[in-house]
Amino acid sequence: MTSTRHAGIILILLMLLSGAATADLRFPTPELDEPLPETTTPEPRQGIWRHIEYVDAAVLAGAIVAASWFAFKRRSRRGIAVVMLLSLFYFGFYRLGCVCSIGAVQNAALSIGGDGYAVSFPIIAFLLLPLFGTLLFGRTFCGGVCPLGAIQDVVALKALKIPRPIEAGLSLFAVAYLAAAVLLAFSGTVFLICRFDPFVSIFRLVPVGKWIEQVAMGEAGRVSFSVAGRVDLLILGGVMLLVGVFVARPYCRYICPYSVLLRPLSRLSKWHVTITPDECVQCRLCENSCPYNAIEAPSAPDPGRHFGKLGLSVCLVLWPVMIAAGLCAGWLAGPAVSRTDHHVRLAEHLRRADAGEETDHDLAAAYDRQPLGADEIHAIAGRVRSRVRHGAMIVGGFVGLVAGMRLVRWSVRRRRPDYVPDRGTCLSCGRCFEVCPIERKRRNDAAASAGEDG
Amino acid sequence: MTDRDDKPKLTRRELLRRGLQAGGVVVLAGGTAGLISEAVAGKGDTVWQLDPDKCVKCGNCATRCVLDPSAVKAVHAYEICGYCELCTGYFDPKATELTTAAENQLCPTGAIVRTFKKDPYYEYSIDEELCIGCGKCVDGCERFGNGSLFLQVRHDRCVNCNKCTIAPACPADAFRRVPADQPYLLKTR
Ligand code: SF4
Ligand code: SF4
Ligand code: SF4
Ligand code: SF4
Numbered sequence: 323m324t325s326t327r328h329a330g331i332i333l334i335l336l337m338l339l340s341g342a343a344t345a346d347l348r349f350p351t352p353e354l355d356e357p358l359p360e361t362t363t364p365e366p367r368q369g370i371w372r373h374i375e376y377v378d379a380a381v382l383a384g385a386i387v388a389a390s391w392f393a394f395k396r397r398s399r400r401g402i403a404v405v406m407l408l409s410l411f412y413f414g415f416y417r418l419g420c421v422c423s424i425g426a427v428q429n430a431a432l433s434i435g436g437d438g439y440a441v442s443f444p445i446i447a448f449l450l451l452p453l454f455g456t457l458l459f460g461r462t463f464c465g466g467v468c469p470l471g472a473i474q475d476v477v478a479l480k481a482l483k484i485p486r487p488i489e490a491g492l493s494l495f496a497v498a499y500l501a502a503a504v505l506l507a508f509s510g511t512v513f514l515i516c517r518f519d520p521f522v523s524i525f526r527l528v529p530v531g532k533w534i535e536q537v538a539m540g541e542a543g544r545v546s547f548s549v550a551g552r553v554d555l556l557i558l559g560g561v562m563l564l565v566g567v568f569v570a571r572p573y574c575r576y577i578c579p580y581s582v583l584l585r586p587l588s589r590l591s592k593w594h595v596t597i598t599p600d601e602c603v604q605c606r607l608c609e610n611s612c613p614y615n616a617i618e619a620p621s622a623p624d625p626g627r628h629f630g631k632l633g634l635s636v637c638l639v640l641w642p643v644m645i646a647a648g649l650c651a652g653w654l655a656g657p658a659v660s661r662t663d664h665h666v667r668l669a670e671h672l673r674r675a676d677a678g679e680e681t682d683h684d685l686a687a688a689y690d691r692q693p694l695g696a697d698e699i700h701a702i703a704g705r706v707r708s709r710v711r712h713g714a715m716i717v718g719g720f721v722g723l724v725a726g727m728r729l730v731r732w733s734v735r736r737r738r739p740d741y742v743p744d745r746g747t748c749l750s751c752g753r754c755f756e757v758c759p760i761e762r763k764r765r766n767d768a769a770a771s772a773g774e775d776g
Numbered sequence: 777m778t779d780r781d782d783k784p785k786l787t788r789r790e791l792l793r794r795g796l797q798a799g800g801v802v803v804l805a806g807g808t809a810g811l812i813s814e815a816v817a818g819k820g821d822t823v824w825q826l827d828p829d830k831c832v833k834c835g836n837c838a839t840r841c842v843l844d845p846s847a848v849k850a851v852h853a854y855e856i857c858g859y860c861e862l863c864t865g866y867f868d869p870k871a872t873e874l875t876t877a878a879e880n881q882l883c884p885t886g887a888i889v890r891t892f893k894k895d896p897y898y899e900y901s902i903d904e905e906l907c908i909g910c911g912k913c914v915d916g917c918e919r920f921g922n923g924s925l926f927l928q929v930r931h932d933r934c935v936n937c938n939k940c941t942i943a944p945a946c947p948a949d950a951f952r953r954v955p956a957d958q959p960y961l962l963k964t965r
Contacts, residue, residue, distance in 0.1 A: 347922045348920075349922055351855065351856070351857065352859045352897045358854040359901070360854070361962055363931075364930060364931055365931060365932075365959070366934070366959050420937055426938075429938065430807075430811055433811065433814045433815075440814050441811055441815050442818065443815050446812060450804065450808055454804060457804065511944055512939070516938045516939050516941075517944075522842070523842070526842065586800075590797045684947040687947075687948070688830070688832050688947050688949070691829070691830060691832065736789075
């Protein structure tokens with residue numbers, strides 16, 4: 323009993339004493355007979371894995387070429403699907419989904435935004451290879467390479483048809499998402515796309531990559547079977563996959579910020595997959611074969627110039643209104659966005675403390691540990707606030723611009739004699755090849771003549 | 777689009793398309809050049825690390841990492857440690873006895889190993905399999921001891937997320953990218 327009380331008293335005494343201690347170290351370090359242990363510093367990656375990011379970039383380039391080759395030369399859905407699954411395994415489950423082309427947009431923004439960060443070559447490759455690939459071949463990257471797309475493609479079993487106006491409206495979310503992500507990355511605070519990547523937690527659920535590396539390094543004995551993953555993100559991923567059973571690739575169609583760049587490039591692409599290279603006989607068999615609702619039916623007979631002109635002029639008037647609305651929304655959202663910044667948070671803490679309100683004690687401790695005075699913090703925070711507000715307005719205006727552009731494009735009628743994939747939304751997955759009777763005949767003929775030759 | 781081949785003459789739409797196409801190439805090429813010049817000026821590969829001098833032991837390191845348990849662990853700078861018998865990083869202030877019984881320990885997972893060296897010195901080391909990076913021991917050590925315990929991102933565990941998810945949650949702005957060949961910010965004497 324006495325020893326119990328003893329320990330407690332000693333502890334309290336010690337705490338009181340040490341609070342007043344001013345020496346460099348409160349307690350002298352001992353003289354031991356043996357050398358002290360070193361602080362261990364395990365390396366990030368060892369041996370041949372030092373530069374794996376460069377391997378990743380090469381695999382990415384190879385996969386884009388392979389997916390395009392299967393889409394154009396072989397016209398084989400099966401080939402595309404195999405590339406897609408390999409890519410899902412490599413980039414998703416082996417490399418844990420990071421870095422990806424979608425997120426690389428933020429690295430570029432941060433690098434341009436200053437702050438001492440510079441993008442590395444592999445990340446540049448991740449950002450740009452799919453863009454160049456899409457400018458050449460359309461979105462074969464989406465159809466056959468992107469691991470986020472692939473994991474959704476696998477579960478898209480019962481695709482329902484989403485009405486086109488809803489489709490167009492929902493896809494505007496991606497534009498706003500891209501804009502917000504670029505803004506936040508630019509100001510160096512959050513990487514929004516990474517923070518809410520719904521699939522990365524699924525890729526990391528089972529540490530396949532670690533096992534492979536440990537076995538390859540001859541450390542099979544150290545292989546651990548711990549399963550990791552954050553619950554909130556896992557739920558997000560699970561819900562996304564569940565929705566994805568009925569709405570094929572919901573992330574790709576309505577959320578993916580990278581798709582905002584890929585769509586226009588695909589519209590301009592040098593080549594693009596066709597349902598069949600031969601003549602369409604309008605059998606309508608392919609109409610429902612695209613789970614992404616990307617096949618457009620032949621256009622109805624001309625509704626008359628008058629209607630077309632009227633629709634177009636309404637849209638042209640609405641365009642500036644949309645841009646103005648975007649600017650306003652950005653102006654309103656600015657303060658909330660700036661609260662992600664460290665100095666703005668510190669300034670907020672100081673303001674509350676001055677006003678005698680309750681404030682976060684971690685922030686208070688952080689304030690005590692840093693060298694700047696209150697005035698300097700307020701000054702920095704003020705600059706950040708105004709910069710973020712301007713940035714948010716640019717971003718809002720951009721969303722309005724794109725929304726208006728899509729509206730105008732929608733209102734312009736074009737002649738479409740056959741069933742064709744919409745170049746913007748087609749993911750070059752090759753499913754429609756399989757159902758087109760002309761295409762099947764062509765393939766059978768080719769196989770037959772190959773058989774005769776052989 | 778399909779009528780491209782049957783019309784030998786360039787239509788207005790086709791001309792526009794070609795123009796935009798060229799524009800796309802120019803924009804992409806410009807972007808490539810700009811980013812490459814950024815990369816050349818940069819310092820190469822980076823990893824995430826936290827600055828122990830800024831850290832306020834808020835506990836977010838334990839909860840905000842994409843990994844569970846977190847890739848952040850307590851580490852020990854032995855050369856600073858006083859090898860105290862009465863370690864305030866090891867013992868709970870409410871401890872009733874200076875024994876290794878779980879209820880006397882500050883660490884919620886019992887991750888600190890206490891080894892007798894010679895009277896009256898004890899060595900404290902972290903079992904990283906058990907440590908969750910909550911920083912309780914770090915706080916205890918810093919408040920009343922030499923401050924030899926501190927938190928670090930352990931790179932044998934960290935998957936080097938594109939943006940560390942702890943970084944925006946850190947109230948002290950302690951996270952930053954460091955060169956991959958100097959991946960630790962250690963406390964030294
Ligand atoms: S739309 Fe985005 S997520 Fe989907 S496949 Fe393309 S890049 Fe990947
Ligand atoms: S989040 Fe920041 S302040 Fe909190 S424990 Fe981690 S490094 Fe320290
Ligand atoms: S108290 Fe927290 S940080 Fe310290 S060893 Fe235990 S789990 Fe790790
Ligand atoms: S980079 Fe990722 S894995 Fe590493 S400490 Fe941060 S959140 Fe955890």
